[in-house]
Amino acid sequence: MAHTVFCARYKQELEGLEEPPFDSDFGQKIYKSVSKKAWGEWVEHQKMLLNEYRLQPWTPQAQEFLVEQMTQYFFGEGATLPKEYVPPSH
Template sequence: MANMVFCAKYKQEMEGLDEPPFDSDFGQKIYKTVSKKAWGEWIERQKMLLNEYRLQPWTPQAQEFLVEQMNDFFYGSGGDVPKEFVAPTA
């Protein structure tokens, strides 16, 4: 049976993740409150942030920045994209 959560981003009951994304309290919070759909959207946002800001994800500074952005994406205003970002056209 699917893990159902009340998604913090979409404010409705949706299918949740199969397991916590990280082994931490924040990972547990995401597991309990973020849908698979919202998580997939975060993965795409994270890729964009890594590319636009040329982040090195193994550095503590980049990890801290990404956690702040993730927190805002799910539980805050949704997060801002970099000013220079141009969305790809289909």
């Protein structure tokens, strides 16, 4: 049986993640309140942030920035795009 959550982003019951994404209290919070769909969208958003800001994800500064952005994305006012961001044209 699939793990379901009341998704913080979509405000409805959806399939949850298979396991917490991090071994921390924040990882547990995400596991309990973020859907698999919303997490997949975050991963794509995170890739854009890494590229636009030229972040090195192994650095503590980048990790702190990404956690702040993730908190806003799921539990705050939502994510804002970098000023210079131009979405890819397909």
